[in-house]
Amino acid sequence: MKPLVAIVGRPNVGKSTLFNRLIRRRAALVEDVPGVTRDRHYADASWGDRTFTVIDTGGFVPGDQDVLLKEVREQAQLAVEECDVILFVTDGRAGLTAADEAVGALLRKSGKPVLVVANKLDSPIGTVQALSAEFFRLGLGEVFPLSAEHGLGIENLAGTLLDKLPAKKEGEDSEERPDDGSIRIAIIGRPNVGKSTLVNALLKEKRLVASEVPGTTRDPIDSTLTYKDKKVVLTDTAGIRRKRSIAHRVEKYSVMAALRVMDRSDVAVLLMDATEPAVDQDAKLAALAEEKGRALVIVVNKWDLIGTDQRRQEAYREALKYSLKFVGYAPIVFTSALTGSKVEKVVDIAVELAEQFRYRAPTPQLNRLLDHMVDNNPAPIVHSKPLRLYYIAQVGTAPPTFALTCNVPQGVPEMYKRYITNQIRKTFDLRVPLRLLFKERPGKAKRESRKKPHLKKKKPSRRD
Known part of the structure; x- marks a missing residue:
C-alpha cells in the first residue's frame, strides 16, 4: 500500500495549493478565502522513484467550538492519526501565530515525522530566510520556505519528504496488482451496513465478529475462499478506527480504511443499507473506487427488510444509478447477508469483473x-x-x-x-x-x- 502524507495547518495558508503542486494537477479547489476545503481530498503523487498518497485537509483550528469547524478539525485529526508523514503548512508572510503554535503542539504529540512548511514566500533569499526563521520555535525541526503558488522550494521539500517515507515495499508503486493467481476483493461501506455479516455468509462460517454496534471491525481482515476453482481473498475493511478525540464521528473512518485496502485490491464491493437512501459517504466511497481505478460492485444489503416487490427494486436501482451516475457502469446487486439471499451472486460478479479488470482488447x-x-x-x-x-x-x-x-x-x-x-x-x-x-x-x-x-x-x- 502507498504511504500516506497529510497536509495540515490553519485555514488559508495554502494547503490546497501545495496539494495541487505535489500531485502536479489542479484537483483541489483553491480560493483566497479561508474554509474552502472541508472534507479530505486524496490523490496519488509521484516524485523520484516513489509514489505516495497525499491527503488535503480543511483548516485546523484547535479548540474552536463552531460545529462546522469542529467537523473540519476532526477530519484533519483523522488524517494525522492515519498518515505516515505530516506536512504542517504555515503562512510565512503572516509569521508564527498562536494558532500555529497550538497545532504544532498537537502534532508533536502524534509522534509522526513532521515537516514545517513556511508558505507564500517568493521574496529574495535573505528575506525568505529571515521570515521563515521564527518557525523553528515550533520545535519540529527543519523549516522549508517555499511558494506553493509559484513552485519555489517544492523540489527541496519533496526530496526531504521522500527520505521520511517508510521503506519502500515490493510492488508498492506498481499499478498492476501482484499476480499470484488470487482475486482480491475489498468489502467497503459505512459502519453497520453488514460488511462482516456478508463475509461470514460467503465463507459459510462465523469468521468475523458481526454486531449491530458500529465499530466492531477495527483492522482490515483477510479471508480466503475458493470459488469456481479460483482463489478469492476477501478483505473486510476497518470501517471504524475509534480514537479518543473523535469517537463519535464513526462514519468518517470508512473512507480512510477503504483507501488503505483498495490499493491492494482488484475489486471493491460497496455495501449499502437498503433502509437508507444513498448518502454522501456512499458517493465518496464510490468516487474513491473510480479514482483508484478499481472494479466496483454496488451491493444493496438488508433487502429482506424492504420486501420482494420487483417494481420497487427497479425504482431503487434507477434512483441509485442517478445519484451515482459517475459509476453508472457498475453492476448493482440486491442481497440479504443475514439470510444469505443472493450473496454468492456478489462473488460471481466480482470474479467476472476481476477478469475484465485485466482484459486486453485486440x-x-x-x-x-x-x-x-x-x-x-x-x-x-x-x-x-x-x-x-x-x-x-x-x-x-x-x-x-x-x-x-x-x-x-x-x-x-x-x-x-x-x-x-x-x-x-x-x-x-x-x-x-x-x-x-x-x-x-x-x-x-x-x-x-x-x-x-x-x-x-x-x-x-x-x-x-
Missing part, C-alpha cells in the same frame, strides 16, 4: 471501432482545427488503459472522451473503469518544418 478490432466511432460521430473542432484521431492501442490493464494518437492531444473535449469510453465499454462489454491517454503523432517537428515556406534565394543586385 488492436485491429480497436482500430475498426475507432473508424466506426469517427464515422458515426465526427470529432469536434478544437483550437480552430478538426480533431483527428489516427490510431488506438491498449497500453495497460488493471484498469484497461487505451492510448489514442491524435493531432491535438491536449484539446479533446470531455464529452468526446466520454463518447469514446462508452463505445469501448459497449463493444467489449466492460463494466470496469477505463482510462484514456491522448498523445501526439511522432515526428511533429519534421511535419511542422515542411509547412514553413522555403526562403527563396535572393537574386544578386547589380551592385553585387
